[in-house]
Amino acid sequence: MISLNELTKTYGRGADSVTVLDRLNFEVGAGEIFAVTGPSGAGKSTLAQCINLLERPTSGSVVVNGEDLSSLPEKRLRAARRRIGTVFQSASLLSRRTASENIALPLEYLGVTPGEIRARVGELIDRVGLGPKAHSYPFQLSGGQAQRVGIARALALRPAILLADEATSGLDPDTTSSVVELLKQLRTDLDLTVVFITHEMDTVRQIADSVARLERGRIVETGALVDLLTDHGSPLGRALQPRLRFAAADDDAATWYVTYDSADVPGDWIQRVSVDLAVPVHLLGASVETVHGINTGSATLGIAAASDDAVRAVLAKYGLSGTPDASRETGVGGAPVSPVRSGAVPALEGAA
Amino acid sequence: MSAVVGGSIYVPRADVPVAELPALLLPAYGETVVMVGIVMAIVLVVGTPLGVLLHNAAPGGLFERPALHAVLGWIISVGRSLPFLILMASIVPFTRFLTGTNIGIAAAVVPMSLAGIAFFTRIVENALRSVPPSIVRVARASGGSNLQIMRSAQFGEAVPAVLGGLTIQVIAMIEYSAIAGTIGAGGIGYVAVTYGYQRFDNTVMLATILILVATVAFVQVAGDRLVRWVTPQKRLQRA
Ligand SMILES: Nc1ncnc2c1ncn2[C@@H]1O[C@H](COP(=O)(O)OP(=O)(O)OP(=O)(O)O)[C@@H](O)[C@H]1O
Numbered sequence: 001m002i003s004l005n006e007l008t009k010t011y012g013r014g015a016d017s018v019t020v021l022d023r024l025n026f027e028v029g030a031g032e033i034f035a036v037t038g039p040s041g042a043g044k045s046t047l048a049q050c051i052n053l054l055e056r057p058t059s060g061s062v063v064v065n066g067e068d069l070s071s072l073p074e075k076r077l078r079a080a081r082r083r084i085g086t087v088f089q090s091a092s093l094l095s096r097r098t099a100s101e102n103i104a105l106p107l108e109y110l111g112v113t114p115g116e117i118r119a120r121v122g123e124l125i126d127r128v129g130l131g132p133k134a135h136s137y138p139f140q141l142s143g144g145q146a147q148r149v150g151i152a153r154a155l156a157l158r159p160a161i162l163l164a165d166e167a168t169s170g171l172d173p174d175t176t177s178s179v180v181e182l183l184k185q186l187r188t189d190l191d192l193t194v195v196f197i198t199h200e201m202d203t204v205r206q207i208a209d210s211v212a213r214l215e216r217g218r219i220v221e222t223g224a225l226v227d228l229l230t231d232h233g234s235p236l237g238r239a240l241q242p243r244l245r246f247a248a249a250d251d252d253a254a255t256w257y258v259t260y261d262s263a264d265v266p267g268d269w270i271q272r273v274s275v276d277l278a279v280p281v282h283l284l285g286a287s288v289e290t291v292h293g294i295n296t297g298s299a300t301l302g303i304a305a306a307s308d309d310a311v312r313a314v315l316a317k318y319g320l321s322g323t324p325d326a327s328r329e330t331g332v333g334g335a336p337v338s339p340v341r342s343g344a345v346p347a348l349e350g351a352a
Numbered sequence: 353m354s355a356v357v358g359g360s361i362y363v364p365r366a367d368v369p370v371a372e373l374p375a376l377l378l379p380a381y382g383e384t385v386v387m388v389g390i391v392m393a394i395v396l397v398v399g400t401p402l403g404v405l406l407h408n409a410a411p412g413g414l415f416e417r418p419a420l421h422a423v424l425g426w427i428i429s430v431g432r433s434l435p436f437l438i439l440m441a442s443i444v445p446f447t448r449f450l451t452g453t454n455i456g457i458a459a460a461v462v463p464m465s466l467a468g469i470a471f472f473t474r475i476v477e478n479a480l481r482s483v484p485p486s487i488v489r490v491a492r493a494s495g496g497s498n499l500q501i502m503r504s505a506q507f508g509e510a511v512p513a514v515l516g517g518l519t520i521q522v523i524a525m526i527e528y529s530a531i532a533g534t535i536g537a538g539g540i541g542y543v544a545v546t547y548g549y550q551r552f553d554n555t556v557m558l559a560t561i562l563i564l565v566a567t568v569a570f571v572q573v574a575g576d577r578l579v580r581w582v583t584p585q586k587r588l589q590r591a
C-alpha cells in the first residue's frame with residue numbers, strides 16, 4: 001500500500017522557483033493498479049522520482065506500508081528505495097551486461113551471494129517468460145523482451161510497490177498488450193501495488209483499476225476506471241474513450257460525438273435513434289470495447305435537421321450522451337482528432 | 353659500434369651502417385616503451401578516478417560540488433592548453449624536486465604524467481557524459497551506493513569509449529616521449545633528434561620514422577580490437 005499526503009515538489013528557490021507537484025494526495029491499495037496520466041510536462045516523471053525516492057519531496061510525504069519514507073535520513077533512503085521496484089521507459093538496460101546480469105544488478109548492489117543471485121535471477125527470468133534469452137545482450141532483445149528484463153530487474157528485491165514510468169511507451173500495440181498482461185498477472189500473483197504512469201489512454205484502459213489525471217502539477221480528476229468511462233460529465237472519462245478519426249458529416253448535417261453512458265445501451269441503438277428522430281443517421285466513426293465486462297466507447301454521427309435538444313433526449317433514452325460538433329472534443333486531452341473525409345461511410349437509413 | 357650508456361650516446365661521425373641500426377634503435381625503443389608504460393600506469397591510476405570525480409561533481413552528477421568542479425576543471429584546462437614543450441620547461445623545478453634530476457627517463461615521466469593525466473581526465477569525463485542519465489537513474493533506483501553506481505553503471509557502460517580514448521592517449525604519449533627526448537630523456541625520439549636532425553643521418557631518421565609509424569599503427573589496431581571486444585554488439589555481430 002502506498003499513500004501520498006500533500007506531496008509537493010518545488011524546483012529552484014525564491015522568485016525562480018517552479019512548483020512541479022502541488023499538494024498531491026492519493027492512496028493505492030495492495031493489488032491495485034493506479035494509472036497516472038497527463039500531458040507532457042504535467043509532472044508525471046517528477047512524481048515517479050518522488051515516489052521511488054530519487055528526488056526528495058519539498059514537503060508532504062510518501063508513505064509505504066505505514067512508514068513515511070520521504071523523511072528518512074540519506075543513508076536509510078537507499079534501503080527504502082529497495083522496497084519500490086521501478087520499470088523505466090525503454091527498459092534502460094546496461095548494454096554490456098546480458099539479460100541475466102541486468103536482472104542481477106539490484107541483488108549485486110545489496111551484496112547477495114553469487115549462488116543466491118543465480119537462483120533468484122533464474123526464477124525471475126522464468127517468471128517473465130525469458131528463459132531462452134537469459135544470456136542475450138540488450139541489442140539482441142526486442143523492445144518487449146527488453147521491457148520484460150526491466151520488469152524482472154524491478155522485482156528482483158521483492159518490492160511491495162511497482163512503479164512504471166512510461167514503461168510501455170514506444171512499444172507497438174501487441175507488445176504493449178503483452179507487457180500489460182504480464183504486469184496484471186504479477187500484480188495478482190505478488191499482490192503488488194502498481195503505480196503506472198503513461199500518457200497513452202489506450203494502455204490505461206487495458207491496465208488500470210483507478211486513474212488520476214495530472215495537469216500542471218495537480219490532480220484534476222481521479223476515480224475508478226469503470227466509473228470514469230461511463231460518466232459523461234467527466235473530461236477524464238471522455239479522454240479515456242478510444243480516440244478515433246472520423247469522417248466529416250454532410251453539409252446539411254451536424255456532427256455529434258456520442259459516448260456510452262450506461263451499462264445497458266441496446267446493440268441496435270443507431271437504428272433506433274434514427275427511427276425516433278425520423279432522420280437518417282450517418283455513422284462517421286465508432287469504437288466500442290468491453291472494459292471490466294461493461295460496453296464502453298464512443299461514436300461520431302452525422303445527424304441532419306432535428307433540434308439539438310431532441311437529439312440529446314433521444315440519445316439519453318438509450319443510455320448515451322451526445323455533444324454536437326465533435327471538434328470541441330479535441331480540447332479535452334490526448335492527441336487532437338482531425339476529421340478525414342471519406343466517401344466509404346455507410347449511411348444508416350433507419351427512417352427510410 | 354654505438355651504445356647507450358646512462359642516457360648519453362656515443363655519436364659516430366658518418367651515417368650509422370644499416371647493420372648497426374638494431375643495436376642503436378632497440379635499446380632506445382625499449383626506453384620509449386618503458387617511459388610510455390610508466391606514464392600510462394600513472395595516468396590510468398590517477399586520471400580515471402579524477403575523471404569520474406570531475407563528472408560527478410558537475411551539476412547533475414551523483415554528488416554535485418560546483419566549486420570543486422570549477423577548480424578542478426580550470427586546473428585541467430590550464431594543463432591541457434600549454435604546449436607540451438612549454439609545460440615540460442616550466443615545471444623543471446618541480447621535476448627536479450620530485451626526481452632529483454631534470455634529464456633522463458625519470459625526469460621525462462613527470463611532465464608526461466601531468467600532461468597525460470589532464471588529457472585522460474577529460475577523456476574519462478567525456479566518456480561518462482555519453483552514458484544516458486536514465487542508466488544512472490536505474491542504478492540509483494536499484495539501491496546502488498555512489499561507488500557501486502560509478503563502477504558498474506557509469507564506468508561499466510563507458511568502458512568502450514574509455515578504451516577508444518585510451519588508444520588516442522597512448523599515441524599522444526608516444527609523441528610526447530619523442531618531445532621529451534629532446535631534453536635528453538632517451539628513447540626513440542632522442543635518437544631521431546640527435547642522429548636524424550642534428551647529424552643529418554638519413555638512415556637513422558628513416559628507421560625511426562618507420563618504427564614510430566609501425567608502433568602507432570599497432571597501438572591503433574590493438575585499441576580498435578579491444579574496443580570491439582568489450583562492446584557486445586560489435587563482438588557478436590562480427591561472425
Ligand atoms: N530538475 C528540474 N529542475 C527544474 N525543473 C524541472 C526539473 N525536472 C523537471 N522540471 C520541470 O517539471 C515539469 C514536469 O516535468 P516532468 O518530467 O515531470 O513532466 P512529465 O509529465 O513526465 O512530462 P513527459 O510526459 O513529457 O515525460 C516540467 O515543466 C519540467 O520542466
Ligand SMILES: [Mg+2]
Pocket residue numbers: 044045046166
Ligand atoms: Mg515523463
